[in-house]
Amino acid sequence: MSIKPILFESGVVKMLDQRRLPTEEVWNDYHDYQGVAEAITTMVVRGAPAIGVAAALGAALGARDIAARDFDGFFAQFEKICAVLAATRPTAVNLFWALDRMKSCARGNAQSPLPELKERLLAEALEIAAEDERLNRDLGRNGAPLILDGARVLTHCNAGALATGGYGTALGVIRAAVEQGKQLLVYADETRPFLQGSRLTAWELLRDGIPVTLICDNMAGYLMSKGEIDCVIVGADRIAANGDVANKIGTYTVAVLAREHNIPFYVAAPLSTIDLSMVDGSEIPIEERASREVTHVGAQLLAPESVGVRNPAFDVTPARLVSAIITERGVVSGDYRQGLRQLAEKGG
Numbered sequence: 001m002s003i004k005p006i007l008f009e010s011g012v013v014k015m016l017d018q019r020r021l022p023t024e025e026v027w028n029d030y031h032d033y034q035g036v037a038e039a040i041t042t043m044v045v046r047g048a049p050a051i052g053v054a055a056a057l058g059a060a061l062g063a064r065d066i067a068a069r070d071f072d073g074f075f076a077q078f079e080k081i082c083a084v085l086a087a088t089r090p091t092a093v094n095l096f097w098a099l100d101r102m103k104s105c106a107r108g109n110a111q112s113p114l115p116e117l118k119e120r121l122l123a124e125a126l127e128i129a130a131e132d133e134r135l136n137r138d139l140g141r142n143g144a145p146l147i148l149d150g151a152r153v154l155t156h157c158n159a160g161a162l163a164t165g166g167y168g169t170a171l172g173v174i175r176a177a178v179e180q181g182k183q184l185l186v187y188a189d190e191t192r193p194f195l196q197g198s199r200l201t202a203w204e205l206l207r208d209g210i211p212v213t214l215i216c217d218n219m220a221g222y223l224m225s226k227g228e229i230d231c232v233i234v235g236a237d238r239i240a241a242n243g244d245v246a247n248k249i250g251t252y253t254v255a256v257l258a259r260e261h262n263i264p265f266y267v268a269a270p271l272s273t274i275d276l277s278m279v280d281g282s283e284i285p286i287e288e289r290a291s292r293e294v295t296h297v298g299a300q301l302l303a304p305e306s307v308g309v310r311n312p313a314f315d316v317t318p319a320r321l322v323s324a325i326i327t328e329r330g331v332v333s334g335d336y337r338q339g340l341r342q343l344a345e346k347g348g
């Protein structure tokens, strides 16, 4: 069983503190939406679908504490709570998708007594979490045929169980291929500066007995040139209507290298990551994070303290470098504009 990074037990949201992995497995308790918002901002929980799940549960906690007499009073406060949760991180569209779904749920139950409405919101948040894991399993099954027996697969960042409601997207495809009996070797990019590859991907694959070898980000080109990588698979934070993919910084570099070496470059993401309102990747907001993530590893300073720093947390890989986008409703390649729209229209 792959790990689930977010649980709801006895009225409390519990999150595995991903900042402390791999050395410590610490679960934090969250009793209110402000705590959940801070957990998203400070990366206790991260990964596009997991951020959406956390925000939905945060909204449900916030709803629980609203004292209002009628729906209008309730909803005005609920919208403010959702706005706080929405302001935590800008790039992963799953965050906004999940909060929109929570607001629709509230509106759809406007006639219910408020205690019942609050229960419905909690049920909706729990369904977003459970559904994400189910969809990842479908997505994994759809993508597994692309991964051949014996393949050496490079991944970047962590698009695993830790980044989702469970099972993972890119690592979900890898898990599904392994469940089908294929022997794989995963190369995990360490993923500077936050080290999601070395701290999280390596941890969760080792935990599940899937062979993994860690490399520094700047080693991928060398391994490709030696014929030691057969395909690349990554997750996504937001995919524009034309198939441009925003994902963890460094993904674009890997995609360019893969094209140079004729290696397939796959993106695995649920439909909740696809944002058809954005015409292309240039419209996707890219988060800039604190310089300390670049100048330090943990408490250790690695650069002159006064040096100027850039720290964009994501980049955009143009659709032309993407061999296929794997979703729970099918695999799209070639004309992404048409293919993604068709998948979205296909319905659940």
Ligand code: MRU
Pocket: 046, 047, 048, 049, 092, 156, 157, 158, 159, 160, 163, 164, 168, 169, 170, 196, 234, 235, 236, 237, 247, 248, 249, 313
């Ligand atoms: O900054 P992070 O750790 O939230 O970034 C995560 C990624 O870029 C993942 O690859 C992406 O969210 C897909 S997770 C299934």
